[in-house]
Amino acid sequence: MAKPEPYDPDTLALHAGQHPDSDWGARAVPIYQTASFVFPDADTAASRFNIERTGHVYSRLTNPTNAVLEERISALEGGVGAIATASGQAATHLGIATLMGSGSHIVSSQSIYGGSHNLMAYTLPRFGIETTFVDPRDPDAFSTAIRPETRLIFGETIGNPGMEVFDVPTIAEIAHANGVPLMIDSTFTTPMLARPFEMGADIIVHSATKFLSGHGVVIGGLLVDGGAFDWEGSGKFPTITEPYAGFHDLVFVEEFGPTAFITRARKEGARDFGPAMAPMTAFLILQGMETLGLRMARHVENALRLARFLEGHEAVEWVRYPGLESHPDHELARRLLPKGAGSIFSFGVRGGRDSGQRFIENVVIASHLANVGDAKTLVIHPASTTHHRMEAEALEEAGISEGLIRISVGLEGIDDLIDDVGRALHASQRV
Amino acid sequence: MQFEVGDETVFAATGGKDVDPGKQTVVFIHGVGQDHTIWVLPTRYFARHDRNVLAVDLPGHGGSSGTPLRTIEEMADWTVAVLDAAGVDRAALVGHSMGSLVALDAAARHPNRVRAVAMIGISVPLRVTEPLMAGAEADSQDAIDMLTYWGHSDVAKIGGSPTPGIWMAGASSRLWEQAAPGVLHADLQACNEYEAGLERAGRLKCPALLLLGEKDRMTPVRGAEDVREAIPDQSTVVFPGAGHPLLLERSDAVLDELIRIV
Numbered sequence: 001m002a003k004p005e006p007y008d009p010d011t012l013a014l015h016a017g018q019h020p021d022s023d024w025g026a027r028a029v030p031i032y033q034t035a036s037f038v039f040p041d042a043d044t045a046a047s048r049f050n051i052e053r054t055g056h057v058y059s060r061l062t063n064p065t066n067a068v069l070e071e072r073i074s075a076l077e078g079g080v081g082a083i084a085t086a087s088g089q090a091a092t093h094l095g096i097a098t099l100m101g102s103g104s105h106i107v108s109s110q111s112i113y114g115g116s117h118n119l120m121a122y123t124l125p126r127f128g129i130e131t132t133f134v135d136p137r138d139p140d141a142f143s144t145a146i147r148p149e150t151r152l153i154f155g156e157t158i159g160n161p162g163m164e165v166f167d168v169p170t171i172a173e174i175a176h177a178n179g180v181p182l183m184i185d186s187t188f189t190t191p192m193l194a195r196p197f198e199m200g201a202d203i204i205v206h207s208a209t210k211f212l213s214g215h216g217v218v219i220g221g222l223l224v225d226g227g228a229f230d231w232e233g234s235g236k237f238p239t240i241t242e243p244y245a246g247f248h249d250l251v252f253v254e255e256f257g258p259t260a261f262i263t264r265a266r267k268e269g270a271r272d273f274g275p276a277m278a279p280m281t282a283f284l285i286l287q288g289m290e291t292l293g294l295r296m297a298r299h300v301e302n303a304l305r306l307a308r309f310l311e312g313h314e315a316v317e318w319v320r321y322p323g324l325e326s327h328p329d330h331e332l333a334r335r336l337l338p339k340g341a342g343s344i345f346s347f348g349v350r351g352g353r354d355s356g357q358r359f360i361e362n363v364v365i366a367s368h369l370a371n372v373g374d375a376k377t378l379v380i381h382p383a384s385t386t387h388h389r390m391e392a393e394a395l396e397e398a399g400i401s402e403g404l405i406r407i408s409v410g411l412e413g414i415d416d417l418i419d420d421v422g423r424a425l426h427a428s429q430r431v
Numbered sequence: 432m433q434f435e436v437g438d439e440t441v442f443a444a445t446g447g448k449d450v451d452p453g454k455q456t457v458v459f460i461h462g463v464g465q466d467h468t469i470w471v472l473p474t475r476y477f478a479r480h481d482r483n484v485l486a487v488d489l490p491g492h493g494g495s496s497g498t499p500l501r502t503i504e505e506m507a508d509w510t511v512a513v514l515d516a517a518g519v520d521r522a523a524l525v526g527h528s529m530g531s532l533v534a535l536d537a538a539a540r541h542p543n544r545v546r547a548v549a550m551i552g553i554s555v556p557l558r559v560t561e562p563l564m565a566g567a568e569a570d571s572q573d574a575i576d577m578l579t580y581w582g583h584s585d586v587a588k589i590g591g592s593p594t595p596g597i598w599m600a601g602a603s604s605r606l607w608e609q610a611a612p613g614v615l616h617a618d619l620q621a622c623n624e625y626e627a628g629l630e631r632a633g634r635l636k637c638p639a640l641l642l643l644g645e646k647d648r649m650t651p652v653r654g655a656e657d658v659r660e661a662i663p664d665q666s667t668v669v670f671p672g673a674g675h676p677l678l679l680e681r682s683d684a685v686l687d688e689l690i691r692i693v
Contacts, residue, residue, distance in 0.1 A: 003562070003573050004580035006600065007588060016598075017590040052476035054593035054682045062595035071590040074598035080605055081597040227605035249447060254494075255475075257468035258605035259597060266596065 009076055009192060010293040017071030031283045032064045050248075051255075051267075061270055065279040069286050073212070073222045076191035076289075077204055080227030081262040083270055084220065084282055088187060088207025089115050090275035091221030095183055095203050097273065098239060098265040100151040102128025107145045107152070109136035109166060111159030111399070113207075114386075116185065120154070136164045137329070142171055146178050151236060156185040157194045157337075161346050161382075161406055162399055163320045165329035165336060172200025179234035187211070187373070188342045192296040197226040199336065203261070210373025214288035214295055218281045225262035239264055246272075295375065295411060300340030302417065303409040309418050310347050315355075315425040317403065321345035343409040344372050353392075353402035355428040357384040360405070362427035365412055365420040377410035377417060432485075433494070434516045441513060442494030443467065444486040446478020455546075456483040456519045457693045460510060462528030462552070463578070463618040464610040466493025469527060469678050473686050477693070485522075487513055491614055499617035503529070503625040507537035511544055523547040523693035527678060528650060529622050532557060535658075538639070539631035547692045549640040551685065552647060552675050554654025555628030559619045567616040574615055575607045584646035584674030593682045603676055632661035639665040640692045642685060644673035 007015070018029050037056040039045035047053035056062050070082040085091040096106070108120055110133035120131035134141035136159050146153075153175040155166040168184060175182040181202035186194055190211045196204050206212055208220040231240040231253045240260050243249035247267055253260040270276065300323070307321040319326070322333035322341035333341040349355045359381065360368050366377040370386065380386065383395060383402045392402055409417070432445045444467040450456070457477050459470040467474070467486035474486045489506060490497035500506045510533060514522055524545055526534035531550030538545040563581075566574030579600050580588065592599050607615065639662045643652050652669055659667055668688050670681045677685050 003576060005576075006580060012589070015589045017592075019586065019589070019591045046479075047476060050475060050479060052472055052479065053686065054472070054595070056595060064595070067592075067595035070596035071592060071598050074596075074601055075590060078601060079598060080601040083596060227601060228608065254444065255468065255471050257466065258609070259602055262596070 012072065012075045013292045014290050016075035017068040029065060029068050029283055029286050031279050033279050035059050059279065060274055060276045061266060063276075063279050063282070066277055066282040069282040070222070072286065072289060073191070073206065073224055077224050078195060078197045078226075079204065079224045080259050082222050082224040083262060083266055084208075084222055084277040085275040086221065086277050087219050088185075088205060088209060088221035089119065091205040091223040092116055092185070093119065094265055094269045094273065094275055095205055095223050096124070096129070096152065098261065098269050099181070099237060100129060103149055104129050104151045105147050105149045106131040106154055107142055107150055108133050109155035109159060109164075110134060111136050111162045111164050112154070112156050112185065113160055116154075136166050139167065139170050139174060142174050146174075146180070150178065150180055152180055153182045154185070155182070156187070157189040157196065158322065158342050158344070160188070160344075161404065163322055163327065163329075163345055165322050165332045165341065167332060168196050168199035168201055168336065172202075175202075176200070179236055181229045188344055189337060190292060190296055192293050193300070193337055193339050193342060197228070202226050202229040208285045209371070211296065211299070212289055212292065213285040214292065214373065214375055216371060216374035216376070218284045220277050220281045220285050223262070223265060225259065225265075227258035227261075229261070231260060239268075244268070296340070298411050299343035299409060302411065302414050303343035303345065304340070305414050306407070306409050306417060306421065307345055310421070313422070313425055315350050315429050317348040317350050319345065319347040344406065346404050346406045348401050349403040349405055349425065349428050351403060351429060353383045356381040356403045356405060358430070359424045359428035360384065362424035363420055365416060366407070372406075372408035374408065375411045377412055378408040380406050382406065436509065436512045436516050439490055439497035440495060441490075441516065442488045443513070443517075444470065444474050444484070446474045446484045448478050448484070450483045450485075450517050450519065452518065454481055454483045456485065456514075456517075456522040458510060458513070458522045458524050459484070459486040460506075460524065460526040460530030460533045461486075461489065461492070462530050463622065464492070464607045464615040466606070468493070468606065472678070472682050473525070473689055476686055482693070483519065485513065485517060485519075491611060491617075499614050501617065501621060503532045503536050503621055504540075504627070506533040506621070507540060510537045511541050514544055520544070521546045523549070525549040525551070525689060525693060527551045528553070528675065529557070529618055532622060532625055532628060535628060535635070536631050538637055539634040542634075542636040545637050547638050547640075548635065549642065549689055549692055551642045551677050552644065552650045553641060553658065554650035555632065555658040556626060557622040557628075557650060557654070559623040564616070564619055564623065567619050570612045570615070575604055578607055578649075579604045581648045582675035584644060584672060584680065586646070586672050587674050587676075587680050592679065599676065599679045603679065629657055629661050632658045633663070635662050635664070637664070638692060640688060641665060641667040642677055642688055643667065643669045644675055644677055644680070645669050645671050646673060647675045649675040
């Protein structure tokens, strides 16, 4: 008798979390654009509030459309449950705030999204949570930075802007040896390229704005619980293992076992911080996720071809893409990301800040904007936009050279894309 | 709540309340390799609805110390010992899968201690396939995958959790993964070797409720036909399209049926 298997990711991306609508048989996921849900009777109402019965109460807490998205990402990641949030930042904050409070400490990769860096470097300290940033390529740095009050290790599957590949298995081992979970931002890879839970991560966050929705039409985030972290064994997480006065002294790990973390995040964080995703947004992300497997394969294929073209171009000083043999993490990428190292990378235009700006101004198909993970190719030149006030030396310290271009390779015909980028590179070298 | 049975510590979820001698008691008994957390919704409901609740962890499971008991009869006697330790004279017993065999056996052999019995996902006999037994003996992930994906109905394999945002297959798998080495195998062996089910069913003095999943491949509906016929006072509900983990797949409907009997 053959061992049973879960459905293929491409099947889950289309179906997980949804059965045809029970009232009308709608095949698409209905958009439940409602704030509240009518209780059939007073006792059922009390039961829903007290976690005795299932069902929806208020869309800040749960919503049927959002629930489909939450199940779908949980299925694709191999987790136990998820919460859809208004943005990726909201998901990261919800995860952190569920785990810890004042007096806690995070060890984070220094190569992360600027918004996450701001949250940890400047905002969380106002609430008593400090972060030590370390080189993601240096596992010893993570070990050394851990303190008695450390409650989380954080990293991204592929760092930004250095495109460092995060060694999830190694860092997870360090985290667990110190009784803390590993939270991974898997936005750049999605579950079609990386399955961080299978590598040892405990919590995953996504900016669903990017590849998951895939078309640049929404802002949204997802917090996913792997369900395997040993909260009781760690003894460092009273929010999970001790009575919670905010819910009649409920002890989440005692009542919910593997779903303790995500349930606490919903019963406290979703309720009190209010980071809910709009149901229409959940619908649009679900539409995008239906084709996630197809899109990611094409993103990766296009990215590799464009990266190889750039690597051989005389107007390009360097290309930083883990899919290329020249990248220092190429072997790690082959091991951890065998289906591809995503489609976001950076390269240096010869000639510095002015050349970089001319490149940006001369692309036609690629769009100059601050986002990644769209079906369309996106480019940005930090030295003339997001970081334009910084001098060359300060830019270098931030790992951003004056000619650095970050590109998020889309799904266009690759020959058109190569032509577009080639023409803009040619224009960038005119003096 | 923790208390002592023999030399071992027993954990039971009580819905956050102490045992009140003036109230009726309901004991919940989990299935193979699981623990009390599968009962979170009904334990919280009955604790708020004038019942004492004891969702026990069998020895060697969850928060209870010791090693797994080797036979269903031992588990049944242990359940009665739990009633003694908790100061409870009579109780309704609610079991899932292996726990339903325990409830059946305890109700038949200790009729003065059991006022009603509910059996969720039961087959008598409850035979375990050779690949599953071999996988469990090796403490292999394959055994957990078999329990998860044979257990959930094909429909539930794509989700649709009554509890919003929970991926049922993932939650099931993680709970089994928490079981100590050898626990799955010991429990499956106890199920496989339990031969007295039909004889016990004929001796039941209390009302019995059987809750079955139409698409359950672990304990299929046909596997409960003989035991239904043998029980003098029973009612049976088959949930259309449901698999084995009825507490996950049909949470509220199961609770509605339990309310009728316990």
